[in-house]
Amino acid sequence: MADHHHLHRSTKNRNGFYVKMKFFRTKNGKPEKPFFVKHFKWILWFSLSFYFFAKFLNNHESSTNNNSLKTSIINHSHRALSESILQKPKTSHGLLNDLKVYIYELPSKYNTDWLSNDRCRNHLFASEVAIHRALTKSDFRTFDPMEADFFFVPVYVSCNFSTVNGFPAIGHARALLSSAVELISSELPFWKRSNGSDHVFVASHDYGACFHAMEDRAIADGIPEFMKNSIILQTFGVKYNHPCQNVEHIVIPPYISPEKVQSTLLKSPIDGQRDIFVFFRGKMEVHPKNVSGRFYSKRVRTEILRKYGNDRRFYLKRHRFAGYQSEIVRSVFCLCPLGWAPWSPRLVESVALGCVPVIIADGIRLPFESAVPWSEISLTVREADVAKLGGVLDYVAATNLSAIQRNLWDRKLRQSLLFHDDVESGDATWQVLVALSRKLGRSHRRLRVSSE
Structure with missing residues (x-):
């Protein structure tokens, strides 16, 4: 600072004279102030006037049509413009083909009203909340629907917990989703433009968009007609x-x-002592649960309890325990048998806490198979072979267990199966975006550009 001040004041120093010439032009031998300095008052007055006028328009639009999706586009256009001026992009979109997602601003009854119950954001179906939350803050979000590749419809249908048994009740799902689609298709043109083919929904339930926990009922009801193109x-x-x-x-x-996984690993490191050989905690009826003729877990869990209930190598517990992750991180093998549906949250918890998943669910397709080398980090046992489970696990323990654990304990695998508040490179929401980037053939924007 001192050197610059000296240069500015000196009239004899050539460098000082050069600096003066650079910033102040002369007219009739006298220094002339630059344009910005001369007209500073007018520039400031114009900028402030424009700011307050734009703010007035924005507030006026909001007050007259608060629930309009069209209004939200106008408001977000103002916001996107100001953010583009003030901030630089935080991540490169190049890795995902410059993917852009537009998120509908639906009335709160479709999503955030449900968050009054804290369980809504933390139970096993809460990916519908987590993905919405992460995308909302993501650099992949666009506020301009004309430049969107995909349109995300944020409807939470798993947060209506039954007062009888405490489980999510999804009988209202079809009506709620239908209402949301009716709203977005009547207010904006993008649904009808593609018949919903570039629109994205979350259905984090037993049988996906069939919205029922019992397979035969789910199949009978089927996927709602209005979602079949999405x-x-x-x-x-x-x-x-x-x-x-x-x-x-x-x-x-x-x-x-x-956060729970991280808390567990802080207390017990992933490569720490594992004194439980085989672990399972969950519903295991001695007699298969029978609901109108539908057998729970296809008797697999019952057979596990019958065969190995008195085997000291097997740590089998039927009752809930809030700190059960502390048991997983102590275990070598974690059983992941089917329940009502083939998948189970135990699969993610096992990988995240370094316990080798033993998948017992015939024909299951696992999440993010292109990113997670499931065959190198887990075991698969056929439902019909559950009685041979002890021998299978003894053989693996004596042969290639160390290699499986080495693969399993790679932090990148844990990252790829967990949803965070913000999109993190390689995490579960990132993997969703990667999968969407492979479906850009559905993007109306890409088709329009390629045809021009």
């Missing part, structure tokens, strides 16, 4: 033909709190 992010996935996955879909993991 992309469904769903936890349900199988390798055989099934009516509940007969739609363009991406298999995602169930939600497990990354």
Whole structure:
């Protein structure tokens, strides 16, 4: 600062004279102030006037049509302009083909009103909340629907907890989603433009967009007609033909709190002592639960309890325990048998806490198979072979267990199955975006550009 001041004041120093010439022009031998300095008052007055006028228009639009999706586009256009001036992009979109997602601003009854119950953001179906929350703050979000590749419809349908048993009740799901689609298609042109094919929903339930926990009822009800052209992010996935996955879909993991996982690993490191050989905690009826003729877990869990209930190598518990992650991190093998549906949150918890998942669910399709090398970090046992489970695990423990654990304990695998508040490179929401970037053939924007 002192050197600059000296140069500015000196009239004899050539460098000082050069600096003066650079910033002050002369007229009739006298220094002339630059344009910005001369007209500073007028520039300031114009800028302030424009700011208050734009603010007035924005507030006026909001007060006259508060629930309008069209109004939200206007408001977001102002916001996007100001943010583009004030901030630089935080991440490169190049890795995901410059993917852009528009998020509908639906009335709160479709999503945030449900968050009054804290369980809504933390239970196993909460990926519908986590993905919405992460995308909202993501650099991949666009406020201009004309430049969007995909349109995200944020409707939470798993937060209506039954007062009888405390489980999510999703009987209202179809009506709520139908109402949301009716709203977005009547207010804006983008749904009708593609018949919903570039629109994305989350269906993080037992049988995805069939919205029922019982398979035969789910199949009978089927996927709602209005969702059949869209992309469904769903936890349900199988390798055989099934009516509940007969739609363009991406298999995602169930939600497990990354904060809880981190807390568990701080107390017990992933490569620490594992004194439990085989672990399972959950529902295991001695007699299969029978609801109108539908058998729970296809008797697999019952057979595990019958065969290994008195085997000291097997740590089998039937009752809930809030700190059960402390048991997983102590275990070598974690059983992941099917329940009502093939998938289970135990799969994610096992990987995240370094316990080798033992998957017992015939034909299951696992989440993010292109990113997670499931065959190198887990074991698969057929439902019919559950009685041979002890021998299978003894053999693996004596042969290639160390290699499996080495692969399993890679931090990148844990990252890829967990949803965070913000999109993090390689995390579960990032993997969703990667999967969407492979479906850009559905993007109206890309088709328009390629045809021009």
